[in-house]
Amino acid sequence: MLTLLLLVILSALVFEFINGFHDTANSIATVVATKVLSPGHAVMLAAVMNLIGAFAGTAVAKTISSGLVDTEVVTITSQVLVCALAGGISWNLVTWWMGLPSSSSHALIGGLCGAALAAAHNDWNALIWSKLGDGGWTANKGILWKVVVPMVSSPIAGFTLGVLILALLYALVAGLRKAGGPLARLSRPRWVNAFFRKAQLASAAYMGFAHGTNDAQKTMGIIALAIFAAQGAGTLDNLPAWAQFLHPDGGETDIDKWIVVSCALVMAAGTAAGGWRIIKTLGHKMVKLQPIDGFAAETASATILVTAAHFGMPVSTTHSISTAIMGVGFGKNPRALKLTVIERIVWAWVLTIPAAGGFAYGLMRLVEALGWA
Numbered sequence: 001m002l003t004l005l006l007l008v009i010l011s012a013l014v015f016e017f018i019n020g021f022h023d024t025a026n027s028i029a030t031v032v033a034t035k036v037l038s039p040g041h042a043v044m045l046a047a048v049m050n051l052i053g054a055f056a057g058t059a060v061a062k063t064i065s066s067g068l069v070d071t072e073v074v075t076i077t078s079q080v081l082v083c084a085l086a087g088g089i090s091w092n093l094v095t096w097w098m099g100l101p102s103s104s105s106h107a108l109i110g111g112l113c114g115a116a117l118a119a120a121h122n123d124w125n126a127l128i129w130s131k132l133g134d135g136g137w138t139a140n141k142g143i144l145w146k147v148v149v150p151m152v153s154s155p156i157a158g159f160t161l162g163v164l165i166l167a168l169l170y171a172l173v174a175g176l177r178k179a180g181g182p183l184a185r186l187s188r189p190r191w192v193n194a195f196f197r198k199a200q201l202a203s204a205a206y207m208g209f210a211h212g213t214n215d216a217q218k219t220m221g222i223i224a225l226a227i228f229a230a231q232g233a234g235t236l237d238n239l240p241a242w243a244q245f246l247h248p249d250g251g252e253t254d255i256d257k258w259i260v261v262s263c264a265l266v267m268a269a270g271t272a273a274g275g276w277r278i279i280k281t282l283g284h285k286m287v288k289l290q291p292i293d294g295f296a297a298e299t300a301s302a303t304i305l306v307t308a309a310h311f312g313m314p315v316s317t318t319h320s321i322s323t324a325i326m327g328v329g330f331g332k333n334p335r336a337l338k339l340t341v342i343e344r345i346v347w348a349w350v351l352t353i354p355a356a357g358g359f360a361y362g363l364m365r366l367v368e369a370l371g372w373a
Helices: 004-035 039-054 059-066 078-098 104-119 141-178 182-184 189-232 243-244 258-271 277-287 291-310 317-332 340-367
Strands: none
Touching: 004 039, 004 078, 004 104, 004 189, 004 258, 004 317, 039 189, 039 258, 059 189, 059 291, 078 104, 078 189, 078 317, 078 340, 104 141, 104 189, 104 317, 104 340, 141 182, 141 277, 141 291, 141 317, 189 258, 189 291, 189 317, 291 317, 317 340
16 A cells, blocks of 8 residues: 555656646746747746745645545545546646647646546545635635636636736836837837846746746645545555655645655756747747737736635646736737637647546546456
């Protein structure tokens, strides 16, 4: 059983590494597309900020570990978690190969739900659909509040905030032009581009931090869930000396420090590996970006991610940055958006949870049929 637990942890860290290079594109596509940073420098910036962001909180990790699957209905075993992670990893690799910016968050959630449903023999009560608490958003649990609502609201918010921030910046530039005198010089394209090339360094760092804050925590939640399940099964009762670190410091909703550190380092390493296929789709194919546009898109997306992480909502980095770029493109010129590319991205979003969930469900059924569960 200890071997299975270690397999879950290894699989989770593999997922985190893949998440890093899969979603690197989301956090640095705009700063590369505007030629503010070279791909190499942008990746290094994202890796460092991912690492810092991963230490910023554990609210999202607690949602994954205790807010989606009802452990009183289905027993979360190591086999369930390995199948869940396999579902998420498979879909991430498929969409990475196709150059589609799909959501690693929703791939993991879909995998977890699919594997849990298979283990519960199609008892849909195994999934927590909605559970309202007394403490507002942070106390609400369930797929409705933590997955469905953010999945719908974050793309809308990303698009809207992208449009609003760009409109505000354009209004500021127009105001400088109207003021005349020395201020009017600052409104010239050369000065505007020069300023926002520097400002985009800050917004790109903010985006990397936000990505680490939200995305790194999802794998933390899976590992914490595996350790809590192993503790309940007695797997941790007689651990060898080298494995004593596996003993949880707290209860089901506590995330041990070694889990946070491991996931932060692995995501940073994955980020450093890069993911240029998706950068090409996000940064070049949807709409042509200038530094002022990249600054608006990154600021809008990062703000949504940081806010969602505060409330423990596993929001998709992909959804927020993609729709922020769409919003910026729409704000510039509605005709500049390439709808065929956007249509492919939306289809990837729609299919992510059922595809990853279906793969995990089928794999769990196979594991049971082979007598490995």
